[in-house]
Amino acid sequence: MSRLIVLDTETTGLSAVDGDRIVELGCVELVNRKLTGNNLHLYFNPERDSHEEALRVHGLTTEFLRDKPKFAEKARDILAYLQGADEVIIHNAPFDVGFLNKELERVGLPPFKQHVSVVTDTLVMAKELFPGKRNSLDALCDRLEVDNSGRTLHGALLDAELLADVYINMTRGQDALLMAEDDGPADAGAALLQQHNKVDLRSIRLPVLQASEHELAAHEQVLTELDKSSDGKTIWRTAAA
Missing domain, CATH: 4.10.910 (30s ribosomal protein s13; domain 2)
Incomplete structure (x- = not known):
């Protein structure tokens, strides 16, 4: 069984080093490459105002966030949710991981990557698949025909859901040869491919056209x-x- 978590954050600004904070976290769970509905969605009181540019992106005002929990109150719940995931998928991972590292540091916990097995950056994947093209989440949704018509403002949970669809589309070819009527062989094959192991294709019977x-x-x-x-x-x- 393969458990993937797609993660996104919204922040007060662009620089965790300069004191910007996470205001929203959204996580979407996929088991055997299918959405389970076991998602994690949290708002945080960042104890500071958002920059004007960031506010235009996510629309989360200081007033709205004032009664929300601080990140420190939910840090261990977040790590518990991520526990056991085979892979955490993030678009432009250095940005989100940098903010998560800073928030974890404030509560005396190790950096983010010490709590998870693998972090996959879909921006890096997209640049390899579509070199020279725009690879923002919106651009990828358009290119891969993922419906993002409901995305007027950025939101961590919505963006994580969109990214899950984008990731499935970008990696569909990885297990296409192993796709079957039931989920077992296909999902086992996908897990093997993700672990870079050899896959025994001797049982696959391809049609021969004369x-x-x-x-x-x-x-x-x-x-x-x-x-x-x-x-x-x-x-x-x-x-x-």
């Missing part, structure tokens, strides 16, 4: 033309003989 007489004749005509253009120096005739 060429028609017309296709064989067309192929022979192409070979004949190549023979002529190379003055008979092609090697496949010799190899076939």
Whole structure:
């Protein structure tokens, strides 16, 4: 069984080092690459105002957050929820992990990556899959046909849900050869691929399509033309003989 957590945060600004804080955390759970509904969604009182630019992004005002718990009150609950996850998936992971590290440091806990097995950055994945293209979450939703029409403001839980769909779309090819009617073999294959282990494909039976007489004749005509253009120096005739 593979348990993945897709995580997103909203913050008061762009710099954890300069004192900006997390104001919202959203986590979405996938088991065997399917949403379970066992999500985690928290707002925090950051004990400071959001920068104007950040407020325009998430819309979480100081007044709204004033009666919310402080991060320190929920830190261990968050870590307990993440416990046992095979992978934590974040878009532009250094940003969110940097803020999580700072919040954990304030309560005397080790850095974020010491509490989880693997952190996967979907921004890095997207840049490898779509080099030279825009790879923001909105851009990826458009490219991969993930419906983000309800996203007027950024929200950690909504963005985590969208990112879960984006991640599934970006990694669908990893287990396509192992997809089956039931979930068992496909999910086992996906887990093996994610662990970079060898997968035994001997049980896979791929259909063999025979060429028609017309296709064989067309192929022979192409070979004949190549023979002529190379003055008979092609090697496949010799190899076939």
